[in-house]
Amino acid sequence: MDQGQEQLFSATSELDGDHLSVTVTGEVDMATAEHMYRAAIHEDAGRVTLDLRTVSFFDSAAIHALLQLTDHYPQALTVLPSRQVRRVLDISGLGGQPWLAAETIPTGSPVRAVRPGPVGEPADGAR
Template sequence: MWHRGPVDQEGRESVFSATTELDGDHATVRVRGEVDLSTADTMFQAATRADAPRVTLDLREVMFFDSAAIQALIRLADHCPELTVLPSRQVRRVLDISGLGEQPWLATT
């Protein structure tokens, strides 16, 4: 699912996408762009739509992650019994600052 977001400081429109691939009982969700108030719920829905017990949330191409994204991620961790999150450097920093850097679902990179 693609979502065109607001224009950044340099006049470029940010593009968000969240795609889900299902392999048996394992869903892999690849998220790209900015996860914020306008896109966080779409990320959550992409990860829960397949209703798979094992979910890998690949955030390695996420450039911006705000408090709405953190809230969606916490909801997802509560919803998915086996969640693995692959963070980008920016996401890792936000999660570390927010006190979530040691969660068992957060992969070390």
């Protein structure tokens, strides 16, 4: 990664109990996707939130790394996409996956992942 790319990308993680929160910023591409993946791998993590709300670019290498994470954390991964990430995932046919938060949550808002419920049920499970 050259000096310019380091300024365009960061991936930080924080473990709280068994919940790993990973915040990714900037561009996720073939030069940085592996760094995103590694930041999200932790042997003590039972649940993982991958916050991509400040990601400005997401390519096929990023999609590949994301799919590796879904395999590593089946039923335990929640992805909070930026508008750009949401568009790429929608175009690639991944927009309806259960690990993808149903709506884009603005940066700075409290994180509450909302997953779509079964047909006929409210999205967040409320009645």
